[in-house]
Amino acid sequence: MSRTLLRSLLELRAAAPARPSALRPALTTTATTRSLHQTPSQIDPLPQTQSSAALPPSPPKPSPTSIPRCGGAPRTTSPATPETLQLLPLLALQPGNKYLQLYIQGQSYLVTPGDQIRLPFKMPGVVPGDVLRLNRAVAIGSRDFTLKGSPYVDETLFECRAVVEGTEAEPMRLKIKKKQRCRRTKTVRSKHKYTVLRVSEVKILAPGQEGQQ
Amino acid sequence: MSYFRITLHRSAIGLPARTRGVLAALGLHKRSQTVYHPVEAQFAGMIMKVKELVKVEEVERKLDKWEVKAERRPDSGFYLEKMAPRMEDEGQKVGSRVLARLRGEDESQVVEGVRREGGGEVRV
Numbered sequence: 168m169s170r171t172l173l174r175s176l177l178e179l180r181a182a183a184p185a186r187p188s189a190l191r192p193a194l195t196t197t198a199t200t201r202s203l204h205q206t207p208s209q210i211d212p213l214p215q216t217q218s219s220a221a222l223p224p225s226p227p228k229p230s231p232t233s234i235p236r237c238g239g240a241p242r243t244t245s246p247a248t249p250e251t252l253q254l255l256p257l258l259a260l261q262p263g264n265k266y267l268q269l270y271i272q273g274q275s276y277l278v279t280p281g282d283q284i285r286l287p288f289k290m291p292g293v294v295p296g297d298v299l300r301l302n303r304a305v306a307i308g309s310r311d312f313t314l315k316g317s318p319y320v321d322e323t324l325f326e327c328r329a330v331v332e333g334t335e336a337e338p339m340r341l342k343i344k345k346k347q348r349c350r351r352t353k354t355v356r357s358k359h360k361y362t363v364l365r366v367s368e369v370k371i372l373a374p375g376q377e378g379q380q
Numbered sequence: 381m382s383y384f385r386i387t388l389h390r391s392a393i394g395l396p397a398r399t400r401g402v403l404a405a406l407g408l409h410k411r412s413q414t415v416y417h418p419v420e421a422q423f424a425g426m427i428m429k430v431k432e433l434v435k436v437e438e439v440e441r442k443l444d445k446w447e448v449k450a451e452r453r454p455d456s457g458f459y460l461e462k463m464a465p466r467m468e469d470e471g472q473k474v475g476s477r478v479l480a481r482l483r484g485e486d487e488s489q490v491v492e493g494v495r496r497e498g499g500g501e502v503r504v
C-alpha cells in the first residue's frame with residue numbers, strides 16, 4: 168500500500184472511531200500486516216469508485232422526464248451503486264477541501280470551496296447575492312480518493328453552492344472595418360459582460376453520516 | 381406516420397446551383413441543421429439527389445424547432461436556490477420565463493425521449 172494511502176487511512180481511523188463495522192476488518196488487516204518503515208515495491212492503485220460503470224447498457228425505456236441528447240456536455244446521470252455508497256465515507260472523512268469538476272452550460276470547471284469562477288457569459292436574471300446550486304459534477308475528489316460519475320455523479324451525493332458576486336466587463340474593444348480604396352470606415356464597439364461566481368461550499372453527503380466539508 | 385430526420389452534414393459551398401436548390405427545397409440552409417419531412421416518394425427523391433451531403437434517420441415523431449434546439453442545448457448545470465432581494469426599479473427587467481428557467485422549473489427544456497445516451501439510466 169502506498170505511503171500516502173496508508174497515512175490517510177490511519178488519519179481516518181483516528182478521526183472517526185464510529186465507522187460501520189463492515190469496513191473495519193478490511194482496513195485493519197491491510198494496515199497491520201505492513202509497518203510504516205517499509206517502502207513497498209508495488210504501489211496500489213487509488214480506489215476509483217464509479218457509479219454503475221459495470222452495468223450493461225440497457226435498452227432505452229421511454230420516460231416522460233428524459234433528457235434529450237446534446238452535442239456538448241454529457242446528459243445522463245446514473246444513480247449511485249451500493250459499492251459507491253459504501254466507499255463514499257472514505258472520501259468524505261478525509262481532511263482538507265474537496266474538489267469538484269463541474270459543468271456549467273457545457274463548459275467544465277475544476278473548483279474547490281472559495282474559488283472564483285468567471286463565466287464566459289452574463290447570466291440573465293441574477294443579482295449579486297443569489298445562491299446557485301451547481302448540480303452537474305463529473306468528478307469529486309479528496310486528497311487520495313476520486314469519485315467519477317458515468318458521466319455525471321449522482322446529485323444526491325454532494326452539494327455545491329455558488330454565490331453570484333457580480334458582473335465584470337472586458338476592456339472596450341474597437342473593431343474598425345475598412346475596405347481598400349474606400350475612405351469610409353465603420354467602427355464596431357464591444358464590451359462584453361461576464362458573471363462572476365464564488366463557490367461558497369462543497370459538501371459530500373455520505374449516507375449515514377453528516378456531510379463533511 | 382414516420383418521418384425522415386435529415387441533417388446537413390456537408391456544406392453546399394462550391395456546389396452547383398441545382399444541388400443548392402434541392403437543399404433549399406428541403407429547408408436546409410446551414411450545416412448541422414436538422415429538418416423533418418414525412419416519408420414520401422418526393423422527399424425520398426430529394427434526399428437521393430443530395431445523399432452525399434446529408435445524414436438521414438427514420439423516426440416516428442416529428443420534433444418542433446424548439447425541441448431540436450433543446451436537444452443541442454447542454455444542461456445548464458445549476459439552478460437558482462435562493463434569490464437575493466431585488467431592488468424595486470431594476471435597471472434590467474427580467475421576464476418570468478428567464479426566472480423559471482433559472483430555477484429549473486421550465487418544462488420546455490425537457491423533451492420526451494427521442495434519443496438517449498447509451499448505458500445507464502437517465503435522471504432529471
